[in-house]
C-alpha cells in the first residue's frame with residue numbers, strides 16, 4: 001500500500017538548518033555557532049520552584065487556557081514590561097512554546113488562500129506554518145543597509161485584497177534587527193489602513209542591548225485590538241525545553257485558538273507552567289545577568305568578524321549576528337560547508353532564512369565566550385586562506 005501525503009504538506013521543503021545540522025552531528029570536535037538556544041541552564045530558582053511543585057504532587061492536567069495563576073503572572077509581566085494590559089481569564093492562552101501559539105493563531109484566522117505577509121530573512125518556521133494553515137506566504141525583503149528593519153512602503157507594495165495578516169519578529173531571528181518606535185508606528189498605520197491582523201512574535205524582546213528598550217506594535221492606538229501578542233520563556237529565561245509560550249489577543253480570537261488547542265494539545269505541561277510562574281514573577285535578575293553576558297559576547301564577535309574582513313552590523317537585539325560573506329567569493333552554503341569541513345566551525349547559511357539571506361551566514365552567540373573565541377580564530381584563519389587562494393588565482 002502506498003500512503004498519500006496531503007499535497008500542501010508534501011510540498012513543504014525540509015528545513016535547511018536541519019539538513020545542515022545532521023552533517024554537524026556526524027562530526028567530532030565541531031564548535032557550533034549554529035544553534036538558536038541559550039547555552040545556560042534554566043536559572044536555579046526556576047528549576048527549584050518546579051521541583052517543589054512536583055514534590056507537592058502537581059502532575060495533572062491544567063485548564064485548557066493554562067493555570068489561572070500563570071495567566072495572572074503573564075498579565076502582570078506584560079503590563080510591567082510592555083505597558084499593555086490583558087485580561088488574564090479571557091485574553092491569554094498558554095501554549096506549548098511560541099511555536100504552538102503561532103500555529104493556533106494562523107489556523108484560527110485564515111481561510112484557504114488568505115495571504116500572510118512576513119519580513120524576510122526570518123525564522124525558518126513562518127512560511128511552512130502559514131502553508132500548513134492553508135494560507136499563502138508573502139515575504140517582504142528587508143535589507144542590510146536598513147539594518148534589516150521593515151519599511152512601511154515595502155509592506156504596502158505587497159498588500160492585496162487577499163492580505164489577512166502580517167507577522168512581525170523584532171528583535172529578529174536571524175538578523176538581530178530591531179525597529180525604532182517611529183518606524184513601527186508607520187507599520188501600524190498601514191495595518192490599520194488595510195485591516196491587517198498582526199502576529200507579533202516578541203520572543204527576543206528582553207534581549208536588547210545598550211539599554212535599548214523594546215516596543216511592541218500592540219502599544220500604538222488601534223493596535224491592541226488587531227494584534228496577537230506572542231511571547232514565551234524559551235530564550236530570555238533559558239527555558240527552551242520546558243515548552244511554555246503564550247498568546248495574548250482579543251477574547252473572541254483567544255476563544256477560537258482555545259478550541260484548536262483544546263482538541264489537539266489539551267494543555268501545556270503543568271511542570272512547565274509552574275516553572276513559568278516563578279520565572280515571570282521573580283526572574284528579572286537572572287534575565288539581566290544573561291543579557292549582560294550576551295552583550296559582552298556580541299561585542300566580541302562583531303569586532304572579531306569585522307577585523308577578519310567579514311562586514312558585520314552590530315545587532316541591537318537577539319543573540320545572533322548575520323555577517324556578510326560575499327567578499328570571500330563563496331555562496332553562503334559553500335562558505336558554511338567549507339568552514340565546517342576545513343575548520344570544524346558550524347554556522348547557518350543565510351538562505352535557510354529565506355532567499356534574502358544569500359550572501360550572509362548566521363552565527364549565534366548563545367555559546368560560551370571561550371568557544372566563541374576559538375571559533376573566531378578558526379574562522380579568521382579560514383577567511384585568510386580564502387584570500388590567499390583567490391590572490392593566487394588572479
Ligand code: PLP
Nearest residue numbers: 036097098099123173232234245
Ligand atoms: N519564534 C522565533 C523568532 C524563534 O527564533 C523561535 C525559536 O528559535 C521560536 C519562535 C520558537 O520558540 P518556542 O521555543 O517558544 O517554541
